[in-house]
Amino acid sequence: MTPHASLGIRPASLLSLLALAVLALAAVSLAVGYAPLALGQAVADWLAGQKSLPALVVYELRLPRALLGALVGFSLGMAGAAMQGLLRNPLAEPGVIGISSAAAFGAVLAFYSGLSASLALALPLGGIAGALVATVILFILLGRGASTTTLILAGVALNSFAGAATSLALNLAPNPYATLEIVFWLMGSLADRSMSHVWLVLPPMLAGWLLMASTAPALDALSLGEDTAASLGFDLVWLRARLIGGTALAVGSAVAVTGAIGFVGLVVPHLLRPLVGHRPGRLLVASGFGGAILVLAADIGVRIMPVRPELKLGVVTALIGAPFLFTLVQRLRREVL
Amino acid sequence: MAITASEISVMLGGRPVLQQVDAQISPGEVLGLIGPNGAGKTTLLRVLAALLTPDQGRVDHDGASLRELGRGSLARRVAFLAQGGEAPASLSVEALVGLGRLPHRRPFARAGEADRRAVARALTLCDATGFAARAVGTLSGGERHRVLLARALAVEAPYLLADEPLAGLDPQHQLDTLQLLRRISGEGTGVVVVLHDLTLAARFCDRLLLLDRGQRIADGSPVEVLDDNRLAEVFGIHALRGSHAGEPFILPWGRKLARS
Secondary structure, X not given: OXXXXXXXXXXXXXXXXXXXXXXXXXXXXXXXXXXXXXXXXHHHHHHOOOOOHHHHHHHHHHHHHHHHHHHHHHHHHHHHHHHHHHHOOXXXXXXXXXXXXXXXXXXXXXXXXXXXXXXXXXXXXXXXXXHHHHHXXXXXXXXXXXXXXXHHHHHHHHHHHHHHHHHHXXXXXXXXXXXXXXXXXXXXXXXXXXXXXXXXXXXXXXXXXXHHHOOHHHHHHHOOOHHHHHHOOOOHXXXXXXXXXXXXXXXXXXXXXXXXXXXXXXXXXXXXXXXXOOOHHHHHHXXXXXXXXXXXXXXXXXXXXXXOOOOOHHHHHHHHHHHHHHHHHHHHHHHHO | OOEEEEEEEEEEOOEEEEEEEEEEEOOOXXXXXXXXXXXXXXXXXHHXXXXXXXXXXXXXXXXXXXXXXXXXHHHHHEEEEOOOOOOOOOOEHHHHHHHHHHHHOOOOOOOOHHHHXXXXXXXXXXXXXXXXXXXXXXXXXXXXXXXXXXXXXXXXXXXEEEOOOOOOOOHHHHHHHHHHHHXXXXXXXXXXXEXXXXXXXXXXXXXXXXXXXXXXXXXXXXXXXXXXXXXXXXXOEXXXXXXXOOEEEEEEEEEOOOOO
16 A cells, blocks of 8 residues: 555656657667668668668558558557556556457458458458448447446447457358458458558558547546546537547548557556556557567567568467456455555 | 526336426526435536436527537536536545536646646635645545635536535545635625535525435425425425524434324
């Protein structure tokens, strides 16, 4: 029972530190790869407009990987903090409202239908379509003034349905090879993505981040309960709509382009919460940076580890994330009871 | 200058919770909402605070409708202290009380001098300055109540609506809380408070509004409202009465004597 309200880090300094760490890891991510490469030369060539082989490797292979790692991580981290704030439940994560499963199913459908063979961006487009459909269904299910319980139930229903549909696609897959490919895609990876993936997901992700960030003061108020938040002047229906919409845009795009990467949105907010004085509003952007750090680090990890073919990113984030949860359980047991 | 609720009817789950209830609260006045469990006290308080839109009837602030007033200025006019009071265990007391300043701050603006003064004043009023830096989860029940009240006071609204602020408090803190409410009403705040203790209601409220099964039974001075017939009819009790130093006390003593 010690007073531990704040660890005395100014919000601005914390965000700068996290942003610096993201930049540093992105630089490391550019430097790490399967081909030995003179990075300085490659960047110089690229900047000079020379399409040398090293320049192409950096621009076509490594840059999209680093950028997507940061974008996807930021989306997952921020959406995790947003959902934990909205549902006031430490077990909430971006997938809780069913958008991620629907995005995964949309991508699997694009894969399964053979669209992905003819159209390069069919997978992410299918994923985004899945996320959009799920969001519309969610809003129809919720209507105006729905309670938190309704939201969780609607999320469970969407998750079950999208999960079952994905299993059905696997069940009916024409050959074992197709099944394997779908399963591997679902585990999540940043490998072999291109800049067109980056341009595709950047606008919806930015819009999602802005929507979520705009709710910061309302989330702080909501930590005192729904009536108190409403009495402080916040419209809870509008708050919920912004958070669901923001999560759908950011996480839907993330899953569409990389597959399911678990645990980031669950663990990162927990790790950073003490550093922002337990303010759910301040946690949003900090968790975004934290998510980017975790995903970039895990993606560097899979390339450094002497395991070939490289491990799937979702597997590694879960392997890193789960032990953090164990320590969290320990800490909570000591603190709260 | 008042909050006026006219002919308020509320249905919840197909059951009438309030039927054609009128209520009014003026600045500088302490209005006690009393009545047995399920009488509709909390519902009326939530309607007055604009947390619940009634099925019929309207709430006006100085003649302006809630729509004309708008969400932001309403939040600066009415502070609401919820029953029970949810608060994150790890948040610091000072940060929690500071949330009461949100209606006064532009989104994402830092707390200004006026905000800091209001928080410090609310903490002082509630005798909570000593543990301002502690986490909410480390407080005792009484300290926690005071901090949540300080959060509502930090809004510095002209009206404070409090739902059973005495629940779970020991006698000393019950008296402290009511004296505090009297003090802020003396400074011009209109206070509506849901109470169960009839003696405290009679002693500390200027006016009592008695509800029973969704209907307004009486509205007036404590002496008028709390007569023996009403105690028997509404609460089903008979009470011992007396006075001490000129103030009345009402001691519930037994169930209503069976008649007929």
